Amino acid sequence: MTTRIRKVAVLGAGVMGSGIAAHLANSGVRALLLDIVPPKAAPGEDTSTKAFRNKFALGALANMRKQKPSPIMSEQVFTAIEVGNFDDDLQRISECDWVIEVVKEDLAVKQALFAKVEQHARKDAIISSNTSGMSIVGMTEGRGEAFKKNFLVTHFFNPVRYMKLLELVAGKDTDPAVMKAIHRFGEEVLGKGIVYGKDTTNFIANRIGVYGMMRTIAAMGPAELSIEEVDKIFGPAMGRPKSAVFRTADIVGLDTFVHVSKNCYDTLTQDEEREVFAIPGFLQKMVEKGMLGDKSGGGFYKKDKSSGGKEILALDLKTLEYRQQGKVRFESLGAAREVENVKERVAVVMNGTDKAAKFAEQVTLDVLAYTSRRIPEIADDVVNVDRGVRWGFGWDLGPFEVWDAYGVKKGVARMKELGLKPAKWVEDMLATGRESFYGVEGGKDTYWDIPTKSVKVVPENARTQRVEYLKRGNKKVAGNDSATLWDLGDGATLLEFHTKMNSIDDQIIEMMHTALDETEKNFKGLVIGNDGANFSAGANIVALVWAAKSGQYEDIRKLVTSFQAANQRMRYSPVPVVTAPFNLTLGGGAEVTMGGNAVQASAELYMGLVEVGVGLIPGGGGNMQLLRNVYGAYSTDKDFDPFPFLKKVFLSIGTAKVATSAEEAREAGFLTHADGISANRDFLLSDAKARVLGMADAGFRAPRPSRFRLGGPSGYATIDMMLYDMEMNGQVSAHDRKIGQKLARVLTGGDTSTSALVTEEKLLELEAEAFLSLCGEEKTQDRLTFMIEKGKPLRN
Numbered sequence: 001m002t003t004r005i006r007k008v009a010v011l012g013a014g015v016m017g018s019g020i021a022a023h024l025a026n027s028g029v030r031a032l033l034l035d036i037v038p039p040k041a042a043p044g045e046d047t048s049t050k051a052f053r054n055k056f057a058l059g060a061l062a063n064m065r066k067q068k069p070s071p072i073m074s075e076q077v078f079t080a081i082e083v084g085n086f087d088d089d090l091q092r093i094s095e096c097d098w099v100i101e102v103v104k105e106d107l108a109v110k111q112a113l114f115a116k117v118e119q120h121a122r123k124d125a126i127i128s129s130n131t132s133g134m135s136i137v138g139m140t141e142g143r144g145e146a147f148k149k150n151f152l153v154t155h156f157f158n159p160v161r162y163m164k165l166l167e168l169v170a171g172k173d174t175d176p177a178v179m180k181a182i183h184r185f186g187e188e189v190l191g192k193g194i195v196y197g198k199d200t201t202n203f204i205a206n207r208i209g210v211y212g213m214m215r216t217i218a219a220m221g222p223a224e225l226s227i228e229e230v231d232k233i234f235g236p237a238m239g240r241p242k243s244a245v246f247r248t249a250d251i252v253g254l255d256t257f258v259h260v261s262k263n264c265y266d267t268l269t270q271d272e273e274r275e276v277f278a279i280p281g282f283l284q285k286m287v288e289k290g291m292l293g294d295k296s297g298g299g300f301y302k303k304d305k306s307s308g309g310k311e312i313l314a315l316d317l318k319t320l321e322y323r324q325q326g327k328v329r330f331e332s333l334g335a336a337r338e339v340e341n342v343k344e345r346v347a348v349v350m351n352g353t354d355k356a357a358k359f360a361e362q363v364t365l366d367v368l369a370y371t372s373r374r375i376p377e378i379a380d381d382v383v384n385v386d387r388g389v390r391w392g393f394g395w396d397l398g399p400f401e402v403w404d405a406y407g408v409k410k411g412v413a414r415m416k417e418l419g420l421k422p423a424k425w426v427e428d429m430l431a432t433g434r435e436s437f438y439g440v441e442g443g444k445d446t447y448w449d450i451p452t453k454s455v456k457v458v459p460e461n462a463r464t465q466r467v468e469y470l471k472r473g474n475k476k477v478a479g480n481d482s483a484t485l486w487d488l489g490d491g492a493t494l495l496e497f498h499t500k501m502n503s504i505d506d507q508i509i510e511m512m513h514t515a516l517d518e519t520e521k522n523f524k525g526l527v528i529g530n531d532g533a534n535f536s537a538g539a540n541i542v543a544l545v546w547a548a549k550s551g552q553y554e555d556i557r558k559l560v561t562s563f564q565a566a567n568q569r570m571r572y573s574p575v576p577v578v579t580a581p582f583n584l585t586l587g588g589g590a591e592v593t594m595g596g597n598a599v600q601a602s603a604e605l606y607m608g609l610v611e612v613g614v615g616l617i618p619g620g621g622g623n624m625q626l627l628r629n630v631y632g633a634y635s636t637d638k639d640f641d642p643f644p645f646l647k648k649v650f651l652s653i654g655t656a657k658v659a660t661s662a663e664e665a666r667e668a669g670f671l672t673h674a675d676g677i678s679a680n681r682d683f684l685l686s687d688a689k690a691r692v693l694g695m696a697d698a699g700f701r702a703p704r705p706s707r708f709r710l711g712g713p714s715g716y717a718t719i720d721m722m723l724y725d726m727e728m729n730g731q732v733s734a735h736d737r738k739i740g741q742k743l744a745r746v747l748t749g750g751d752t753s754t755s756a757l758v759t760e761e762k763l764l765e766l767e768a769e770a771f772l773s774l775c776g777e778e779k780t781q782d783r784l785t786f787m788i789e790k791g792k793p794l795r796n
Contacts (some may be wrong), residue, residue, distance in 0.1 A: 001389055003181070003372055004030065004097065004180070005097045005126075005185050005189070006029065006030065006031065006096050006097055006127070007030040007031070007096045007403075008024050008029055008030070008032070008096055008097065008098045008099070008100060009026070009031075009032045009087070009092070009093040009094055009095075009096040009098070009099045009100070009114060010032065010033050010034070010100050010101060010102060011034050011093075011099065011101045011102060011117070012032055012034075012035060012098065012101065012102035012103040012104075012130075013033050013034070013035035013056050013057040013060035013083075014035075014057070014060075014102065016072070016102050016105075016130055016156065016158055017033065017035070017060070017062035017100075017102035017103075017130075018033065018061075018063065018064060019071050019159055019160035019161065020100060020130065020156055020160050021033040021060075021070040021081055021159060022064050022072050022077065022081070022160065022161065023071065023156075023160045023161050023189045023190060024080075024190070025072070025077035025080035025081050025722075026072060026073040026074075026077055026161060026663075027190050027191070027603075028080070028189075028678055029080070029189065029196065030080050030081075030082070031059045031080060031081045031082070031083065031524065032082050032083075032089075032092060032093070032095070032096060033056045033060065033061075033081055033082070033083050033084075034054035034057060034083070034084045034086055034089055034090065034093075034361075035054075035060070035085060035086065036056065036084055036085065036086050036087075036259075037052075037055065037086070037087050037088075038052065038054045038055050038087045038565075040052075041443060042451065044612075049448075052564070052744070053085050053087070053088060054083050054084055054085050054107045056085070057083035057084060057085065057458025059280070060083075061078065065079075069159065069161075069162060069660075070161075070660065071159060071161050072161075072505075073161070073603065073649070073660075073661035073662070073663040073664065074136075074661060074663035074664055074667060075557060076513050076663065076667075077663075083233040084296065084697075086113075086116075090116055090117075090120055092119045092663060093117065093120050093121050094120055094122055096121070096122075096125060097125055097159045098123050098126045098182075098185075098681075099117055099125055099126070099127050099128070100127070100128050100130055100154060101113060101114065101117070101128070101130065102128075102129075102130040103130045105131060105132070105133075105134060105259070105263075107134060107138050107139065108349075110129065110131070110139050111135065111138075111139065111141060113137065113139065113219065114127070114143060114147075115143075118143055118147050118371075119142065119382075120388060123146055124148050124150070124304060125150065125605065125793050126182060127150055127151045128151065128152050128153060128154040128180065129151075129153050129180070130153075130154060130155060130156055131153060131205060132155060132202060132203070132206060132260060132263075133154065133200075133201045133202040133206065133263055133267075135199055135258070136151065136152075136153060136169065136171035136174075136199050136215050137171070137172075137199070137617075137638050139681060140173075141422065145173070147172060148174070149171035149173055149174065149175045149178070150175065150177075150178055151171055151173075151174060152168060152169060152170050152171065152172075152174050152178060152179060152182065153168065153169035153199075153296055154166060154167075154168060154182060154186070154791070155167040155168075155169070155197075155198075155203060155256070155739075156204070156394050157391075158252070158285060158681050162392070162604075162620035163298045163392065163394075163595055164192060164193040164391040165192065165193055165195060165205055165387075165388060165391035165392040165765050166186045166190070166192035166193065166194055166195070167195050167196075167197045167203045167204060167205065167392075167753045168182060168183060168186070168194060168195070168196055168387065169196070169197045169198065169203060170196075170199075170451045171199065172392070179196075187461055188461070188679065188680065188683075188737070189679060189682060190679060191603060191627065191678075191679030191680040191681070191682070191769050193387055193391040193682075193741065195379075195384050195387050195388040195392075196380075196384050197378060197379055197384070197388070198259070198376075198377065198378055198379060200377060200378050201263060201264055201267045201268055201657050202260060202263060203262055203378065203388075203509070204378050204379050204384060204388035204392075205383055205388040205389055205391070205392030205393060206392070206600055207264065207378055208367070208370075208371050208374070208378075208385065208388070208389050208399065209389055209392060209393040210260050210261050210264065210277070211264075211273070211276060211277070211367065211370055211371075211586045212363075212367045213245050213248070213257070214247065214261055214276050214277055214636065215276055215363055215366055215367060215370075216230060216234065216245050217245070217280060217283075217360065218276060218280070218361050219362065219363050219366075220359075220479055220616075221317075221475075223355065223358075224477065224539065225313065225355075225359060226300075227246045227300050227314050227315060227317065227326045228314045228326060228327060228328055228589075229243075229326075229328050229330075229356070230244070230245055230246065230358075230359075231244035231246050231247055232244070232328040232330075232333060233247055233330070233333065233349075233356045233359060233360050233672075234341065234360070234363075235331075237333045237336040237337070237344050237345065237349050237360075237585065238345075238346055238349055238360055238364070238551055239395060239396035239397045239402070240393075240394070240395055240396070241393075241394040241395075241670075242715060243394075246299075246300035246301065247300070247301060249293060249299065249300060250294050250301055251293065251294055251301040252293070252302055253292050253293050253294070253295050254283065254286055254291065254292045254293050255287055255292050256285055256663075258279055258283060258284075259286050261277045261279060261307075262277070262279060264277040265278055265279070266278035272373075273370055282317050284498070284586075285320060286299065286320065289320075289740050291320075295382030295472075298322070299315075300313070300314065300315050301313065301314055301315070302322050304322075305410050306448055307323075307400060308696070309379065311323065311324070330352075330354050330355065330356035331352065331354050332349050332353075332354050332360075333356055333358035333793065334347065335348050335349075335352065336348045336349050336701075341398065342396045342397060342405075343401070343404075343405040344405075346397065346402055346405045346406070346481075347405050347406055347407075361414070362418060364402060364406075365406075365411060365414060365415050365418060365420055366418075366420055367399060368400075368402065368403050368411060368415075368422075369401050369415050369420040369421055369422045369423075370409050371385060371399040371400070372400075372422050372423035372425070372426050373421070373422075373423045375423065375425070375450060376450070376451075376758070379448060380396075380450075380451070381447065381448075382400040382437050382438075382447055382448065383399060383447050383459070385399060385400065386398020386399060386400050386401055398439070400437040401437075401438065402753065403437065404436045404437055405439055405477055407435075408426065408429075408430065408435055408436055408437065409435055410432065411428055412426060412427060414590065425450045425575055426770040428453065429448050429450075429453075434448055434455070434536040436448075438458075439455065440472060441455065441457075443460040443469065443472040443473050444458070444460060445457070445460075459630070461680075461682070461683070462681075463680075463682070463686045463687070464682045464683060464684040464686070465488075465682075465683070465684075465685040465686040465689070466488065466531050466682075466685070467494070467496050467530060467531045467685075468516070468531060468623065470486040470487070470494065470740045472489065473488075475487040475488075477493060477518055478514050478515075479511070479516060480507045480511060482497065482498065482499045482505055482506065482507035482508055482511065483495060483496060483497050483498065483499075483511035483512075484496050484498065484509045484511075484517075484588040485511065485514060485515045485518060485521075488522075488685075488689050489689075490689070490693060491523050491524035491525070491693060491696065492516060492518045492524060492525050492526070492527060492689045492692050493518065493523050493525075493526050493527070493692055494526075494527045494528075494529060494685065494689075495511060495512065495515040495526060495527070495529075496527045496529070496530045496531075497528075497530050497532070497536060498530065499531070499540070500684065501532075501534060501536070501537035501538075501584075502530060502534060502535060502536040502537065503534050503537055503538055503539060503540040503541075503588070504536060504538065504540060504563065504588035504589070504590070504620070505538065505539075505540040505543065506543075506559060506562070506742045509562050509563050509566050511558075512566040512567075512569075512592075513566060513569065514634065515528075515763070516569055516570065516573050516577075517757050519573075519575050520573060520575050522575060523575065524575060524576075524692070524693060524696035524697075525575050525576040525577070525578065525692035525695060525696045526573075526575060526577045526578070526692065527577075527579075527580055527685065527689055527692050528570075528577065528578075528579045528580065528592060528596065529579070529580030529581075529684060529688055533583065534582070534583040534584035534585070534589075535580075535581040535582050535583060535584065535589050536581075536584070536585060536586070536588060536589025536592060537584050537586050537589060538586045538587030538588045538589055538610070538611075539563075539587055539588040539619075539620070541614060541784050541787060541788060542788055544556065544558070544559075544775070545781060545782065545784045545785055547559075547775075548775040548776065548780075548781055549781060549782070550665075551773055553776065554776065556771075556772060556775055557722075557768065557772055559769055560619045560620070560768045560772070561764075561768055563588065563591070563620040563621075563718045563795070564618070564619075564621045564764045564768065565622055565698075566596030567591055567592065567594075567620055567621045567625070567763070568595070568621065568697070568760070570592075570595045571595055571597065571702070571703070572599075572702045572703070572705070573702060574701070574702060575696065576597045576598070576690075576692050576695035576696055576700040577595075577596040577597050577598075577599075577692070578596055578597065578598045578599070578600055578691050578692040578695070579592060579593045579594075579595070579596040579599050579600075579601065579602050579688075580599075580601070580684050580685060580687075580688035581600075581602065581605055581607060581772050582601065582602030582604065582605060582681055582684060583602070583604060583605070584605065584606050585605060585607040585608075586606075586607070586609075587609060587610055587611055587618065588605075588620050590607050590608060590609055590670060591609075591620035591621055591622045591625060591788075592620075593607065593631065593670070594622070594625035594670065595620075595621065595625065595703070596627075596701060597673040597674060597700075597703070598674065598676070598677070598686050598692075598693065598695065599671050599672075600675070600676040600678060600684065600690055600691050601662040601665065601671060601675060601676070601677050601684075602662065602677075602681045602684050603661060603662050603663075603677050603678065603679050604661065604662075604663040604681070605661060605665050606658055606659070606660055607612070607620045607658065607659050607662075607665045607668075607670045608652075608655070608656060608657050608658035608668075608669075608670070609623075609626065609652070609657060610656040610658060611656075612653065612654060612656050612736075612739050613656050613742070613783070613787070614780070614784045614793065615654065615739060615772055615774060615777065615780030615781075615782075615783035615784065616739070616771060616774050616775070616780060616784075617739065617743045617767070617771060617774065618744065618771075619651060619767060619768065619769065621764060621767070621772035622653070622767075622776075623649070623653065623743070623746050623747060623767050624760055624763040624764060624767065625762065626649050626652065626653065626669055626670070627645070627646075627649050627706075627708060627747065627763070628706045628760075629669040629670070629671075629672055630645050630648055630649050631645050631706070631708065632672070635706045635707060635708045635709065636706075636708070636709055636757055637709070638709065640709075642708075642709050642710055642711055642715065642754060643711060643715060643718065645712060646715060646719075646747055646748065647709070647719075648669065648731065649669070649747055650719060650740075650743065650747055651743060652669065653743060654739075654740055654743055662677045662742035663677070665667060667707075676691055689744060700761070705759065705760045706760060707757040707758065707759055707760075708749065708758045708763070709756075709757060709758075710747070710748050710749030710752055710754070710758050711746055711748040711749070711754065712747070712749055712750070712751065712753045712754070712756075713751065714746075714753075715744075715749075716744050716745055717749045719740070719744040719747075719748070720741055720744060723737045723740045723741065724737070732794060733795060735777070735796055736795075737778040738777070739770070739774065739780075742770040742773065742774060743770070745766065745770060746763065746766045746767050747762065747768050749762070749766070750762070750766050780794050782786075782794060782796055783796065
């Protein structure tokens, strides 16, 4: 068996195949994407050309550029994807360490393809199928011993880049070393969460997730609930994604959803709840009419063309006509909105007394009872089931975690009242005195292991690190209401933000100084990161508006200059500082990120200096930091015209550009080429720790401050000319131009010339001055207020 996976062949260039190829390329792995030669040509098309013969794979590349959300992390990933077709290029799979089949779900088609793969693949290559539920026995019929030994199912979820789940299923002949190799590669290189399923229809996530959706659909009629009411109940209030039930079906495609459900109905003849998978009449009719969801422009929901697509209409299931959505108001959901902790929130809804709560309780308990009866049929333990549903369907809590939140004992009693049947092993567990599926022992997460009737440690990669583990180990060094400093072990510290959306406030700034005091005195290096949903969505603008409207400009100046000073101190501290951003990293969050000596970023990073959206420019050093990154080693070089550098930085800040991946953040200059990227978010803190200790142990020395050769008044005039044209053409408002002028004055260095060098301090002074003057503008205050109230930018 191959030990290192460098190149992968993907057979089938449809939605899933192209998504897998794109994500391999995102991860720095070369991909060979093949599909069939088109069966027929368009009039006048030359069938002998490569362009025609590779049409399907080339079409997949073109689609990748257009798809939203984008399957690619950067335009650069295309350099790692080669295309071809099965007739001309199948022998090229001999170059590959892993071959993934992603053709249509038809056993005969798969068997025929595998017969050819066996002739061309290397003997040590791993072979897998991305089937969502076909049997391994059937797919490998007629194949040799070596083929079966290297064969497994690798079931990715769509969209591949964003869905964390990768289900692995072994056949009876699969070599355990093959499973181990793909597990490691999937987790560490592709950043996936790995789950082990059994060779059963639809494996784990789709079996439970689709059962849950079908059970919900069946119960909504008797409960007299509309589709928007069901989606509100089974959305964030119950720890589920906003897309809930019906919106999820629209995104996946109703044809796909029906196919998966029908596959369960057709093959699970022994399932006691088989009838739940039977397709209801209205769903059948919708598919026949081509109402397939997003791909056809309408499913359960549809954009109202007459309102310019602003209003979303909902389907009336009785008439199959679209109508305006009703307002959804339930007391239990209102109460849940106030609860931050997801376990407590789910319990609040399920323990409510109104119609929504009763519906949530009944459907959820039914799904939990069904799930408990599926062990050991679909998986051996609660951990694989919970991870499968969490990572594959975007639930915050898996079924058994939901049950723990509600109370296992209480759940069993209530199930019996409702005529539902939990698995015998759940009652056996309760009989031993254990009252929850999960627990914590010795600082480690534990779970109830069914076969041994004992408690085991939840398995996870040694690189996984969370703030939660530091809390359990009493590793706190210092803290206040907004941030905490933890001892990360081995001489490293971790500064964690924990405000709402991790927005920067005066207490975070205070803790940045405390963190450096402590680390410089007693430790080797500092990491800045957290376990939140986002690294930091920027500065706390509520306090800013209040101060601006009441004329407290001295307080604003103090806040701005102290934030600048904290970021500068991180940069020039005698100990290394590594920042670990992920997801939303905006405004002040981006400034903290660029303030360190190095960045270890999550691959999924949405980073930008977006202050112009609220009528401001960056105030915590962001203008200077981005200049520093973009100029790099050439900031003082006389041979370089500063204007192209300035223009890049000006447009990035002036258009509030947000990079939509760590790769893009690097291209935009928010990260440098020396910064690291972690594919798996679970490893981000330990990777950042390894980086900061590596820097410390290699004799870290703080960098020298940069000086800049900037355009001064002539550079400013050039930019203002551009702004004038934009204002005349109606592309920007007068206030937008004013913000642009303030930004231009900072970036061109104020009253300087290209023969002089501008210091970092001078740029920070110019920045603070511009930031303060904009705070005094009425139109900026209106923008700030609008953002707080409406959550979107105001164009005034």
